[in-house]
Each structure stands twice: as C-alpha cells, then as structure tokens.
Amino acid sequence: MAADGGGSSLHLPCVFSPKSRQYLALCAQDGRLRIWNTDSKTLQQEYVPSAHLSATCTCICWGPCRSVKEGPQRKKRKSEAVHVEEKADLLAMGTAAGSVLIYSTAKGALHCTLDGGHSGGVNCVHWHPEDSLLYSGSDDTYIVEWDLQTGKTRSKWKADRAAVTSLCVSPDGKLLLSAGNTIKMWDLDTKEVYRKFTGHSTAVTTLRFATTRPPDSNGLYFLSGASHDRLLSVWQVREDGKDKNSVVSFTLTDEPQHIDVVASNGKEEAVRLAVVCKDSQLHLFEHFLNGPCKKPLSPSCSVQLSDTKESPMPIPLLAATLGVEAQSVLLAYGSHLHPVIERAEINTAERHVCLTRDVQTSMALTMESTVSKVKTPVVNAKSKVLVPGLPGHQAPAKGRPPQGSEKRKKDTGAKEMSIAERLGEIDLSAISGEGGTKVAASLQTDNFVVLLVQGLESKDNSILNKVLQTRKEFIIKKTVARLPLPAVLPLVEELTKRLQGHPASAFLMVRWLKAVLMHHTSYLASLPDLVSQLGVLYHMIESRVKMFHKLTKLHGKLYLLTTQVAASDSSNTVSDVDHTAKLVYEEESSDEDEASDDEALPDDGSDNWEEEEMMEETGEKADDDDDDEDPDSRREPKANGEEDMEHENESEEE
Template sequence: MAAAAGGVYEALPPPSAFSPGRRDLLALSGLDGRITVWDSRGGGLRREYVPSAHLSATCTCLAWAPSRGGQESHQKKKRKSEAVGKDEQYDLLTIGTATGTILLYSIVKGELQSKLVGGHDNRVNCIRWHQDNGCLYSCSEDKHIIEWNTQTCKVKCKWKGDNSSVSCLCISPDGKMLLSAGRMIKLWDLETKSVTRQFTGHSSTVTSLSFIRPPGESHSSSDTTGLYFLSGAVHDRLISVWQVRSDQKEKSAVLSFTLSDSPVAVDLAPSYNKDEPLNLAVTCRDGQLHLFKHVLNGSYKKPVAPTSTVQIATSGNDESSTPKPVPILSAGFYPDGASILLYYGSTMLPIIENVVLQTEEPHICLIREVHKSLQLKKDAAVTKVKTPIVKKDTNVLVPGIPGHSAAVSIKSQSQKTDGKRKPDDKEASIEERLRAMEIELPKVPITPELPRTDNFSMLLLQGLESNDPHILNKVFQTKNIPQIKKTVTRIPVYAVLPLVHELTKRLQGHPSSAILMVRWLKAVLTNHASYLSTLPDLVPQLGSLYQLMEARVKTLQKMSRLNGKLYLLITQVATAEISKRVQSNQDAKVVYEEESSDEESEEEAQNADSDNNWEEEDEDEEDGDSEEVEEDMNIDKVNGDSEGDPGNESEEE
C-alpha cells in the first residue's frame, strides 16, 4: 500500500495553504522545491525560501502556526512597517518533507528557525497545530502520530496510529480530540491517546479532514452531540459528513456531497447564526470550484448536489476561437463569508483574486485573460519548411480512424507551398478539419450521473481498506459468478494483493466458505494475471496460497481413489438393503392367477374321465345311439357345464 500511496500523492497538485483569519498570505510549494509566500492583497511576492535539501527532501505539506503577535521575539519587527504586522500575526510556516523532517520557517526573519528531526523515518503526510498549548501534531507513512514540543524541538509523545500509513489529521475545536485517517478514520482522546470511535466510509487515501460545529455551540464545550466532521479522499467524488456522538455507534455517514472529481482543497465559511446553513467550498482536481449550502439537521440518503459551480476560462478572442479553461488550484472564504479568495494560474506566477458571488446560478463562468509568464526567446531564425510537390494522380492519406482515410486536395497543398498566408485567408478550426475527414465528434453528456456507492466493488474496497469483517462477509457471500467477475474487474490494481491475501486466509477456514473463495480467486487470477506477473516479489507475496494449493493438489489422487471406494461400498449397501426389504414383505396384498393354470387342471380331469368312458365304449360298442347319449351326458357332468337338472336334459333329449 505504500507504493500505491506514493503514486496517489504524486498525482495531487503541489501543496498550498492560506493563512488563517484574514487570509492575507498564501504559501506555495513549487515543483523545484522552492517555498514562496505571496501577499493575497496584491502585494506580490513576500518571501522565498529554498531548503538545503529541496531536491531530495521535497515539501509534502504546509501549515501555518497559530497567531504569535504577542511574543517578545517579534516586538522589534513592529517598527519597520505596517505590512510587517500581517507577518507577525502569522509568522511560522511549518513545512513537512518527504524524508520525515519538519521545518519551521520564520516569515519575519526570513530564515529557518528550527528543525524537528528524529521522529518520522518516512514521508510526512499532514501537520496540525494545537490552538491552546502550541503543540504540533504530525502523521507519516511510518504508521505513527507524533506530538511535538516546539519549544524544545523534541518528541513529546509518539504512538501507532494505524496498521497502514496515516494520511491526514484534524484537531477538534475544544482541543481534546484528534481525528486520524488511515485504513479507518479514528477519533482519539488526546489525554489518554486511546481510540473512542471508528468510522468506515472511504476506499482510498483520505486527504482532507475538518471539524464542523453548528452555530451557537461553544467551542470549549466537551459535548459532542452537535459536532460533525467531513472527510474527502483521492479518487472519490464524494465529501462525507459524519456525526460525532458518544451514544451512537453507527459507522455510516450522515450525508455526502457529490463532486465532479476528487477533492483537492476544502474550506468552510464561519457561521454565527443557527438559522444559517453550512457553506462549503471544495476545489476539485479538474479545476472546478463547487459551493454547497446545506442545513445539518439529520441523515440524508441521496448525495447533495452543489448549489453552484464556478469555473474560469479565457475569452479566446485573440489566440483561438474557443475559450480555454483555467483550472482553480485552491479557494478560501473570507471571514465575512460573502466573498471567496481564488488562487489560479501557476506556482511560478500565481493569480489571487477576491470574488463576491451574489448570484445563486448553478453554473458560473468567470472570463479572465491569463497571459503566459514566460516567453521563449530564440536566437536563430526558424528555417522554412518545404512541402513536397504532389502530382495530380497522387492521393495523400491523413491519419484518422483505422480503415478510414481522406485525401488531401492538391489545391490546399499548393497554397501551403508559398510559405505565406494571405490576410483574407482564415485557418480552419479543428472541428472543421474533423468534419472534412468525416469523423463524428463525440457527444458530451450535459447532465452527468451521480456517483454510485451501492455497488459491490465499492463495498469490497471499503472492506479491504478498513478490514471490516461484516462488509467482507456481505460481499463474499454472493454466488453469482457474473457478479463476481464484474466486481473483480472494477477494483483498482492496488487492491489486488490485499484481496488475494484475504481470500487465502478464508480458504483455510470452513469448507463451505472455501468453495465460495475458490470462485473469487479464479476471477482474480483470470482478470489481473498481467498485473500480478509484473510484481518482482510475487513469489513471497503468494507463498502461502501456493503452499495451500500444492498441499490440496497432492491429496487429489488419494481423495479420488477414496471417493471411488466409498461410492462402491455405498452402492452395495444400498442394494443389500433393497433386497432385504423385498424378502421381508412375503405376505402379498394382491395375488394374480393366470387363466392357463385353471385350463390345464380342467383338461387333466377331462382327460381322465374321457379315458374311462372310452373303455366302456370299447366294451359296449353294440348299444348304439342310446349309449352315445349317455356318454355325452357323462361328459357334461364331468365338465360341470350343465346349468340345470341332468334328468331334465335326458328327458328332453
């Protein structure tokens, strides 16, 4: 995660900080390591400081110390000018570096006042000053939080803030609590250095934390019923608002503000009346400023859209036909809350402007002419480019869509061979050139969809980042294979290894759970095989998984043989039980007799009687027809075919 975090911080713009209170000064850190302090009232550059190790120990964060106008060391500077009074009020500028060293630079003296060393051994991510006791709190990539004594420049207290890097800090208005953001957002008691509450809500690195107290609450009160705080993270287009309550154990956010991109700078306007809503200004990475007005009166399920979005662009009359956007790098509210201080341009020559927005239009575009601060000077003249002569029967192909090409007309080539443009000729715009090449321009959606927070990939990232078993169990219980593939495909690459480690740990558990984990592991190895193959330490990372799979594959042949034997035994036992059941049921409920058996018994009896009759017939052949009649009567008696009295039949015959 450290490598991923380093890439995240490199993607952010250079750090900058407005001085508290009247916003008179703006401190900037350039890409070359220079620290510059500008007068936001239009006074230009006030101070410039180049640290001795500015190339190796670059600036990672900036913070202004609390007001120090009443100290004796600054009394001698008050006689010089009135402008010095601004610097005396906020004199010390705190600079965090990539090597773990913290520098305290004096604006009035124009020199380095002290160094804080020996505390962190890795990048310093955030610095916060205590308003009452003058202590300094810092967090780093080394997973620790340090409380510094700025008088002795030594570590006062050091404790482990999280299992991973701690990215951001914030001190409560009463000075008794501290917020830290790592894998989870934790609320610390500064006296006991113990965690009182934990919050889960972001799947990426948290870069901003700010406490919010509703108007009318006392800043020295220890009651946290009406205390809120907001948080923003990298690659997250939402600003979450949390409620700090001692009797509430919910981990979900009260509401969220939707953005166009990840937040860079967040500022809150001071409010003094309970009826006034919360005024929030968020500068996004895409250069837009979003303003929010919302009343904190409970939870709100849907993300709150900005009341107005501010952008800066050039008029585009001179150089080009279309205006060019100018990104806003930071913004801050004035103490009155009616005007906003905008910082745009570049770190070499920043432009600081005070803007009063009296309209509530959803989209505000400010037209400003921003000229280039540096112009390149060329000593030698540029040689003319010669265009080759094109014949009439030759077609020149231009780049475009594969399989689609357009021929350049010879007339246009002949006009370019002159090397000069006539005053009446107008250069074709890019849109006209694309239409000439028959390429359709993509349609930009007018109303972008709000970011979704209910998908499985977001829940999976939140569970891996916070190591929350409830969230992970909810995600891993799914049996839908297409859903598993989509979820694994959408997660970023920095979450692949934590996911593999979590699946390896769950594979060693219950067999029913292992069956589900095999489906997830198959999807991970199929979709992210290219990323895993690029890791130099892949073998130690996947060592436990490899041993587990090898142990199970070795027993596969033995298990298959045992399966065959058990199947054979179970089949024989089932067959034996069926045969026993058939033998035990000997008393038949229904007996069916065939007709052939009755006929055979009757024929045997008939044959026996007929043999006797034939013997009598041989002895008395002379009797004639009378004996034959008697013989017929005897046969009828034997067969039992006569229905009535046999005497009657003889009389009738």
C-alpha cells in the same frame, strides 16, 4: 490538498494563511517555498530548503496566529491597520525524508527542524489551536506529537496498520482525527481511541471539523474527503456511539484537492464550504447540520475559470477561501511558479458561473512590482550542492567566442541586443548535430534525454521529430531508461498522437512505445488515473489488432491465389517437357513391337525342328546337307518368317 495538509503526492501544497488570509504559501515543482502577499499580489518571501531536491515538501500547514516581536524587521504597514495584535507567522512543512521544517515568515528564515520522529515520509501536519504543539502523520503508520519549545518528540503512538494520510485537531484542542484504513478519533489526554468511522475505500486526504460544539450534545460534526472519491462525507459524533455511517454527503465533479470550511457555532448557523476539485472547478456549499440527510447534496454554485482565446481552455484553480460575505471568494489560479491572486464577487444565485480571465496579462502586471526576499541556507565548503537536471549532462548550448560578442557590442554601441539577436548568437549546432566536429560529443544519450524532455515540455515538434526519428535500438532503450518519471506519461501521450498518423511514422513510434513499456510499466501501473489517460492508446491498439485478424485472413487468401497461379504456370511448362519425352517413348515402343514379333519365332522353329527330325530319319540326306544347313539354321531364330521362306527357296534351287 486541504489546508490541513492532507497527503496527496500528485497535488502540490498550496495553503492560505488563517484569519486574515494575508499570505499564500505554496511549494512548486522546484522544491522552493514561496509566500505571496494577497494584498499586494507580490512575492513576499522565497525559501530554498537545503534538502529540497532529495526530500521534497509533501504538506504545508499554517500555525495559529500569534503576536510577533520581530515586527520591525518586516514591512507590515498595510497589515497593522487590520490586525495589530496577532499575525500568521509559523509555517510547518512535512518532507518526504521524514523531517518537519518550521519556517518563520517574521524572520524570513528557518525557525527549527524537527528530526528523528518518523522513519517514513510525512503525509500531514496539523497544529494545536492553543498550545505550542504540532502533530504529524507519516507512512510509518505513527503519529508524533512535537513540542516546539524544545524541538523534540513529546509523544508517539501507532495510529493504524496503513499510512496516516490526514490529521485534524478539534477546535477545543481535546480531540484528534486521523485517517489511515479507517478514520479514528483520539483523546489527546489519554492517547486512546474515542471513536472509529469507516466509509472510504481509498486514502482519506482531508479531515476538517465542521462545528465548534462539544461532542456531549450530539452536535459535533466533521467532514472527510478521499482520493478518487467524488463525495464529501459528513460524520456526526453521537453521545450514544451510534455513528457508524455518514449523515450527509456532498457531491463533487472530481476528487477534492483544497477545502475551506467556515464552521458553524450552532444549529441556527449553516456551515459553508468552498471545495476546489481536481478538474479545476470550485463548488460552494451551504447547509444546516441538524441530523441525517438521505439524498446527496449538490453544490449551490459551481465556478470555473477559462481564458479569453477563441477556443477557451480551463485555467487551473489552485486554491480558494471564503470571505466574510457570502459572495466574496479569494482565488489563486494559474501556475504554481507565479499564481494569480484575485478576490472575486460571485453571484451565488446562479448554479453555474464561468469567469473569463487573461492570465498572461495579469501575470505581466504583477511581475514588475515583485519584490522577493530570497533566503538560501549557508552551505559548507566541503558539501556538494545538487542542481536540478539530469546527472552527467555536460553538453549545454555553447556560445560563440567572447571576442565576436565584444565586437558586436562595440559595433552596436551602448544599445542592448534584442532577444532575436541573442538567439542568433547562440550556436545550436551542438544540440541539433549539424556541426562538423561537435557531432560526436552531441550525440550522447544524455543529450537525447534532455532534448526529449525539453520537447515534451515546450511541445516543439521540430525537437521531437529529431529525437523520435532515431532508428537505433540501443539509443532508444537508453534514452527511455534515463527519462525522468514525470516525463513518461507526456511521452506516451505524444506517442499515442503520432501513432494515429502515417503508418511509416507509426512504425518508428512502436519502437519507442515498446521501450517505454519495458522500462516504465511499474511506474505507469502505479498511476491512479491510468485508465482515462491511456484509454485512447488502448482503443487504438484494440482496433488495430481487430484489423490485423482481418488482414491475416486476407493475406492467407491472397497467398493461396498466388500459389495456385504459380502452380498453373508451372504446369504449362511441364507439359512441354512431357511432350518431348513422348517422342522418345515412341521409339522405345517400336523396339518392344519387334520383341513381340520375335516371341513368335519358336513356333516357326518348332516346325523346322520337325522337318529336321524327318531328315535324320532318312540318314544319308541329313549327313550330306549338314554344312549347308548349319549357317541357315543359325540364322533362323534371328530372321523373320519371310526370310525363312527365302532361304528355303534358295536351298531348293541349289
């Protein structure tokens, strides 16, 4: 973020004081304002706003240097030798609730609060160079002009159809730059638009004047930087109004987050820039503004910080400001909670410079001499004080009874316990769930959320394994639902890393990833760099999906083979059954053969019928033999031909 308080919610405000650069003001993740002394490298003051948890600080801007009457209340022996008459005192802070806080470093307390001007979060604040005026831009698309003498709104007007993301007042105090969808230049006397400039497709986070010359001589230049844009554009305010396009552009490695400009006073003097990008690189530029330049200009020198480990890692660079000499640069790097401030001499003749620093050692050296002046607001007895953390969490690490600790102290005498002994005194069974009766109270969803956040911040695999190996669906869903938003992306990165491991662990990680996508898809979609951060997960899922189609084809072929083998086995068993059935059918076929022989009997019977007719014609012979031939004649249809012949022979013998 630039020194003028450009609105970037992802970058924490960090600004050097003007002129002497004696102070560094920054707001950390805990919402506290810390002011560091750049000369003594110590914490000068610390202020906790009363609404720092519900309305975080979004932008910071130092006021113009002024003579302070409250001098005896603060230590200024070192500063009096350099600047006696004027010092940086007032600091404006815009909040997400729409109010503006004015903090006084001389008093070490809040000077005043400006309320009622905005209905949305304040994205940018900027001071008027001469008068006691302050300008603020907000999400409600309005610009408010504040009068610090009365603490009330002096003027308010609609600046754009979109949120106002950046402001800057000209050195002479007559013009105001604002950025929303387009960059507009306002005449502060009439509050009318003087010029319009279009050239950025994303939100403009930085507006700075590069020259101090008036606009009537075609010599007024200003630069603009936007989020997700790797170019700094320089615009010329022409007298004829033909200033639709930028005249110069500076190339960067990433989007700008902090810019320091040494403006030029004439054509013979070059403008100097120090730009800190999001990738923690510092780029130094020096250019003479004398008209348009077709090609983008690359930095004259790029600086990067790295640690002294075997595998060096880049150190986060928070802010940088240019000194009087060309090679002198004041750097602030490390953590927002305890930055390291250093004045470095950089060889600008080299295009790329890498500085190796041991951050831990330098932090330890400055930590001992830190003298903080903490100011907390007076809170009424009826009001509630919010504590950082998760609501409803009431299961901290419980210690043993105080009697045991007293006995331990009596045994050891006056000697203090070491850190290892103190850790041994803490009963971690309430967190780990290994105790007896405390398990029911410890296995709450809040505990899992707290453990998961602690494991993600400390990168402790033991804590992460205990939480992520949970198999209960409702615990996973509730834990992910109550997870703080800043911990969602680290959880996704941890799940991505674990998904690349053993398939058994990946099966559990898919449940967590599914719960994250169900609850926090809207938040992930709002992140600007989501493609680069989740690219590994996307490519891994894509490769797994491609392999899944091949596995399904292989599964189908194997299923076909197994079914064919099973069918062949079943066919062998069925053939045995058929074999036994054939034996049964052979018996039935013998009966059919007998039936076929019986069908020939009517032919034989027909012969006997002819014989009977002959016997009827004789008369007497037929009457005598009726009784004897009746049983034989009844048997003839059932007997074979041979049996008929035997009966005939028997009758002849009789």
